[in-house]
Amino acid sequence: MVPDPISESSVRDPTIEDSGGAARVTEARAPGSTLDEWTRRRFAGLVATCIGLGTLLRIEAIGTPWALDDFMQIGMSTGVFWSARPIWDRYRFVSGDPAETSRMVATGALPWWTEPHLKLDMARPIASVAGALELAVIGPNAAVAHTLSLLWCAAAVFAVALVYRRLLPWRTAVIALPIYVLGRSHDIPVGWVANRAAIFATLFGALALHGHVRWRENGSRWGLLEAVLCLAASAASAEYGLATFGLLVAYELVFSRAGRVRALVPAIAVGMGYAVAYRALGFGTRGTSVYADPINEPGRFVMTAVTNVPLLAGEALWPSPLRGIWKVIGVTLVLVAIAVLFPVLSSKARRGVIGATFAGLLASIPLTGAAVPNPRLLEIPDIAFVGALAILFEATAETKGRVRMVAVRFVASAHLFLAPLVAWLEMHFTRTMSNFLTFEATSAPLSPDTEDVILVAAAEVFSLHDPPMARHLAGLSMPRAWWVLSVADCAHRLRRVATDTLELEVLGDGLFDSSNRAAYEPPKPPLVVGSTVDAGRMQVTVLAVGPAGPTRVRFHFAEELDDRRVALLTSGPDGYHRLPVPAVGQSVVLPEVTLPPVVAQSLRY
Secondary structure, eight states, X not given: OOOOHHHHTOOOOOEEEEETTEEEEEOOOOTTOHHHHSOHHHHHHHHHHHHHHHHHHTGGGGGOOOOTHHHHHHHHHHTSSSOOOOGGGTTXXXXXXXXXXXXXXXXXXXXXXXXXXXXXXXXXXHHHHHHHHHHHHHOSOHHHHHHHHHHHHHHHHHHHHHHHHHHSOHHHHHHHHHHHHHSGGGHHHHHSGGGGHHHHHHHHHHHHHHHHHHHHHHOOHHHHHHHHHHHHHHHHHOGGGGHHHHXXXXXXXXXXXXXXXXXXXXXXXXXXXXXXXXXXXXXXEESOSSBOOTTXXXXXXXXXXXXXXXXXXXXXXXXXXXXXXXXXXXXXXHHHHHHHHGGGSOHHHHHHHHHHHHHHHHHHGGGGGBSSOOGGGGTTHHHHHXXXXXXXXXXXXXXXXXXXXXXXXXXXXIIIIIHHHHHHHHHHHHHHHHHHHHHXXXXXXXXXXXXXXEEEEOSSGGGGTOHHHHHHHTTXXXXXXXXXXXXXXXXXXXXXXXXXXXXXXXXXXXXXXSGGGSXXXXXXXXXXXXXXXXXXXXXXXXXXXXXXXXXXXXEEESSOTTSTTEEEEEEETTEEEEOOOOOTTOEEEEOOOOOOHHHHHHTTO
């Protein structure tokens, strides 16, 4: 992002007006300045068009059921299955208290191998309170919740438009805002209610940047107040909001002039206040590969930042769900195209592209605390990344030469045509996945008197703990215990050694050879032969260990397996199936669990 050249050289005539002892700085702008280009009609038309396009692209979200963390948060608010939480703390999924973890393991809310000191406690009080109040007013209505997500997303788009109005000429913003709206970063936050925290963080983050620029350009004290309050609100909405600090720092380093250090004092004060509150209130993560806590695990956080910032930048450059070598090829082609176009840019345009790219990279650093890079992390960094692309496109719109014409059309097509297509597909995948997971839980062959469910192997992370809540919300019987024995991506041999005891053999490298292990890392010290776990009415003993954890495990239950209140299930591509309990001394081999291709693809995100 770069200020308009005319606005930088505009004749400024600051006048100080005193009102109740408070100084207010106003500015007389020269005709043709950046803000003069943005007439009210133009601004309203651009914002309305972009909000309409974004809403149409993601309208399928309204029909998407609850998924994953949604069930946990509903359980926290109602006290059903999950531990109850206050309204401001519904992102404290696992508190880190071993006694509470043990209670949750006993019901199956957490898997039996959960690290006793596991902690998943996100600092998201604003998003938590908003969700709790919504639940109290309208109840657990997924359609209404997703409709509200679309409205909050529209508000965030309006805030980003205010930023572009301040920083970009009209022609450049006409390119930037549609690219931002049609990008992939908004799909999961809109389609997954619990991830709406990212939308709140973006809304307040954009307003914070807008206020900071107002203050720095015009001396507006209202702008300073807007910047401070909204920066604090962005950080309190979710950790995503920490990316806003990167945008503010980049603005001062690249686009500002005098007084940079002094101008960052308010942001530094907010950041220090956030860090103190984060520590004092006990937020943080531990024992999971999904997050790298910068306070509790600084070394690991630095390592994830080194690897993930380039990966996030690659997601911003090449909007394709393909991974591996195909992602590398796509990013490389975009970089080559930009390199071809760069020599024709003016010095000002080059400074804008480089500066905005730097801002995006700086904003991405805090987001690497989410150790798995994903487009949903880019809502705030994309404000800058998209600004860089828009400056590039506007500056090369009339470029000559066949190679350069191909280059600019290739990059533009990727973001104006490929990105919306991929965004629609991913929204469709999200709905398909959520529908399947809800169907899987609600169609499970359980009788009303079933109390204990034993799922031999989970096909996806949803099966680890959410089906009981899905059944409860559907008005179906909810088991008192939901035990998952394995998450290994391989075949299993199940043997009954007593009327109340099963032995499970993993026909692979071990229990943790699985994509489902990320959220719940193996305990430390690792499980070894003879290790035991007390899961309440299920006692677990490790009998053999391989390269990826236990390969043979014994499970002793409080109830006999022939009891009609006990159900033995297995997963399949069309949902859960009832598994006949083998006779004592007999065994059965269960093939590797598979999922429908669309669901398997969706779960990657």
